[in-house]
Amino acid sequence: MSGKLYGVGLGPGDPELMTLKAHRLIAGAQVIAYPSLEGGESFARSIAAEFIPQDCAEVAISIPMSVARKPAQDAYDTGAADIAAHLDAGRNVVVLCEGDPFFYGSFMYLFSRLADRYPTEVVPGVTSVTACAAALGRPLAARNEVLTIIPGPMAEDEMRDRIGAAEAVAIIKVGRHLAKIRRVLQSLGHEADAGYIERASLPMQKVLPLAEAPDEAPYFSMILMMKGHDPWL
Amino acid sequence: MSGKLYGVGLGPGDPELMTLKAHRLIAGAQVIAYPSLEGGESFARSIAAEFIPQDCAEVAISIPMSVARKPAQDAYDTGAADIAAHLDAGRNVVVLCEGDPFFYGSFMYLFSRLADRYPTEVVPGVTSVTACAAALGRPLAARNEVLTIIPGPMAEDEMRDRIGAAEAVAIIKVGRHLAKIRRVLQSLGHEADAGYIERASLPMQKVLPLAEAPDEAPYFSMILMMKGHDPWL
Structure with missing residues (x-):
């Protein structure tokens, strides 16, 4: 049985503005995934940092800083494949999303690649x-x-x-x-x-x-x- | 010293979609306030119900069901006066708001009556x-x-x-x-x-x-x- 994909809104930045549900999913996560700029810092990860379990696997999706769309789309292809490997192995994956996943969020690029193949739940967040x-x-x-x-x-x-x-x-x-x-x-x-x-x-x-x-x-x-x-x- | 007024967004209805901050403020509240329809049920209170302390004082603002604006405005006058009495006595007041307090919320009617006189903080919620x-x-x-x-x-x-x-x-x-x-x-x-x-x-x-x-x-x-x-x- 495959794992479940969660797109979890973290709110605007103050960790206390994440929802109880986001907190529960992150604190219990086996695998988290998040975008990061050119392999550097991830704002989403920084919001959730204090709640991420020590033994949690992490998928960092390194988004190239480029106005061209192809490099970013390639990065999401790679990230989606890494996430799919965890899901195929039966592990749930919590994708960390700044704000709300469906409000101008980059989660849509993972959702469009994975939601038709895996059980998926979106947890809204404070925008x-x-x-x-x-x-x-x-x-x-x-x-x-x-x-x-x-x-x-x-x-x-x-x-x-x-x-x-x-x-x-x-x-x-x-x-x-x-x-x-x-x-x-x-x-x-x-x-x-x-x-x-x-x-x-x-x-x-x-x-x-x-x-x-x-x-x-x-x-x-x-x-x-x-x-x-x-x-x- | 007067108490502080909090307008706290509770999210769309699932209690788990309230923020950690909303949860902390409600679980520690001395006084909560909320609108209710004609003195009946309050959707806002029902979202927060499981977290409200037993010894917490409650200000229910009974909003008449009427298309006329005057009766509702009178109700907010009364509610604001009840809240002000608690604030004057040095007690913080947590106003429970469905969704987000400033996103089409009735909290604005209390905010406009009280925020210029008392320290006030709005805690955003999931809309x-x-x-x-x-x-x-x-x-x-x-x-x-x-x-x-x-x-x-x-x-x-x-x-x-x-x-x-x-x-x-x-x-x-x-x-x-x-x-x-x-x-x-x-x-x-x-x-x-x-x-x-x-x-x-x-x-x-x-x-x-x-x-x-x-x-x-x-x-x-x-x-x-x-x-x-x-x-x-």
Whole structure:
């Protein structure tokens, strides 16, 4: 009988924001797997580190830093094969996922390669979006508002149209797109409605009005904007 | 010294989907508070029930079932005053919130009444949106897709426009709006891309292609739709 594949959301970074279920699965894991950048650090593993059993086998999926998709897809092919070998041997595999596995997560690349062959369960996690709203001290969306999640790499004109038509907006994957996003919000007259959050829930968390945000933002940063609410920063 | 107010997200319903932090705060609580419908059951309390200390004081905020806003606002006034009395006496108060406190949550009504007067912390939780994606076995949003969260009560024409312009969509608060939402998705040719989820993560969870969804949906139901993905139901 084959093992079971678990895609486990770990939340935004504070280990205490993982779920009881994630904690139980990790603390009892025979095999864990996680992505790491070029064989270096894995943010997902660092969130779970204190709960990983000492005798647990580890599958590190080394993702090359490249804009080309082929090298990353090859890495997921290799990672999926390593995971499949454990599953075939009857061992469960817990894949560690930052945030939530199905919310802009790389777990989908393993899911698409394995879920049709092995019993698979996805354990949802706290997303960075609600963690950022908590850090900001401001509701993300209320009552019958529409909430739009926009990735930072979007082209400037499209972003202006999308945000112009939106009510509450979370812009994720800000990173090197911060200057562009700021221009868009300024041109729409909404810079003062926007807050900037960096590394939500981690010790080095930063929360600032967008106008005071640094010019260089790390990948794990976000901008939340709610139109027409009371002033809130 | 006054106590501290905590707004604590409990996740979508399975008690194991609460965070370690929520669990710690509830298990150590002197005072908990939660909304209940007309003084009856509280879904939030039921999620946390097994972890609530026996000697814990409880503030049940009885929300009248009425479309008028004044009676509910009066109830939150009363609840906020009861909570403030505990905070003034130096006791921390843990407010139990379904899902995430700042994601379409009623906690905002207490936050707006109390957060400027008392130290306040919001603990994010797993939202029903990612729990529904996990139940469906389908990524909610990937790569650079835009994700739009639309409340079910939206007028039909506006809903058609919004979904027509969207990529990945989560329609929340489905309930009695199911027939309308189905019409909208049919008219856009996207019924087959949509999944229906009821009571995600609870023992009575239901997951169905939208075409097979019942005509009557409970309040805690959701429709997820992703355009242009591979077939997935």
